[in-house]
Amino acid sequence: HLIRLTPIKNDTGEVQLWIGTATDIQELKLLQQQKDDFISIASHELKTPITSLKASLQLLNRIKDNPTNIMLPKLIVQANKSLDKVSVLMDDLLNASIANEGQLHINKKRINLSELIEECCPHVRTEGIYTIITEGDTDVEVYADAARIDQVVINFVNNAIKYSADSKEIRIFIEKVNDMAKVSIIDKGPGIPPDKLLHLFDRFYRVDSSGSQYSGLGLGLYISAEIIKKHNGQIGVNSELGKGSTFWFTLPIA
Numbered sequence: 209h210l211i212r213l214t215p216i217k218n219d220t221g222e223v224q225l226w227i228g229t230a231t232d233i234q235e236l237k238l239l240q241q242q243k244d245d246f247i248s249i250a251s252h253e254l255k256t257p258i259t260s261l262k263a264s265l266q267l268l269n270r271i272k273d274n275p276t277n278i279m280l281p282k283l284i285v286q287a288n289k290s291l292d293k294v295s296v297l298m299d300d301l302l303n304a305s306i307a308n309e310g311q312l313h314i315n316k317k318r319i320n321l322s323e324l325i326e327e328c329c330p331h332v333r334t335e336g337i338y339t340i341i342t343e344g345d346t347d348v349e350v351y352a353d354a355a356r357i358d359q360v361v362i363n364f365v366n367n368a369i370k371y372s373a374d375s376k377e378i379r380i381f382i383e384k385v386n387d388m389a390k391v392s393i394i395d396k397g398p399g400i401p402p403d404k405l406l407h408l409f410d411r412f413y414r415v416d417s418s419g420s421q422y423s424g425l426g427l428g429l430y431i432s433a434e435i436i437k438k439h440n441g442q443i444g445v446n447s448e449l450g451k452g453s454t455f456w457f458t459l460p461i462a
């Protein structure tokens with residue numbers, strides 16, 4: 209522990225009392241380590257699409273005088289994809305810093321939760337590789353910021369895809385629990401070790417930060433948790449190694 213002592217003085221300047229605060233150094237070290245990891249991960253994550261964009265532009269430059277070259281449209285698509293990746297990373301960085309300053313703006317309206325879930329993630333539904341099955345109570349209305357809740361569901365679904373390479377099925381389940389609506393995103397991926405669950409929603413946290421074969425900044429779950437907190441809901445995960453994970457959140461029913 210790091211002990212800090214602050215003197216409390218009386219009117220004549222005499223010390224009357226010392227107040228001590230003890231800070232857990234392990235926690236501080238962990239946070240510092242996460243920040244150090246984050247800087248190297250973030251630089252790497254940004255560098256990859258930027259290098260790829262540069263390569264596409266160099267090739268485009270070489271063939272620019274030949275508009276019939278079949279590589280032309282492919283290179284433009286490739287360049288756009290690289291820019292999209294940078295843009296997603298920048299959005300995460302921006303959202304995380306806004307959330308960290310307590311400035312996350314929520315614009316609540318009455319929305320039908322199941323409709324929102326049915327319509328989100330078209331990128332996954334059309335891919336055809338993954339099956340998303342939506343089930344449960346189909347008529348739940350909540351007061352929420354549709355775009356922000358969309359962001360949380362997309363984040364959970366994208367993680368389920370990213371971290372469960374071998375399983376092609378994700379289930380989304382909606383249910384009413386007392387006066388709350390609960391949404392669960394269930395995957396059959398590798399699961400998460402029990403001792404890692406505690407920090408999962410922390411800023412910058414990644415289960416296997418140094419040796420991870422998956423790209424990411426460790427911000428998605430942090431942003432999701434901040435969004436759900438702003439809605440007076442709860443967020444959590446149940447996971448079993450080798451069996452899969454269920455990420456869930458609740459929102460007050462309208």
Ligand code: ADP
Pocket residue numbers: 367368369371372395397398399400408413414415416423424425426427428429430453
């Ligand atoms: P990122 O995916 O960018 O690392 P997140 O905040 O979205 O950041 O997730 C934090 C960590 O939680 C991930 O690095 C990963 O280790 C773990 N994780 C998230 N979702 C899943 C999942 N569905 N299955 C297994 N691990 C997961």
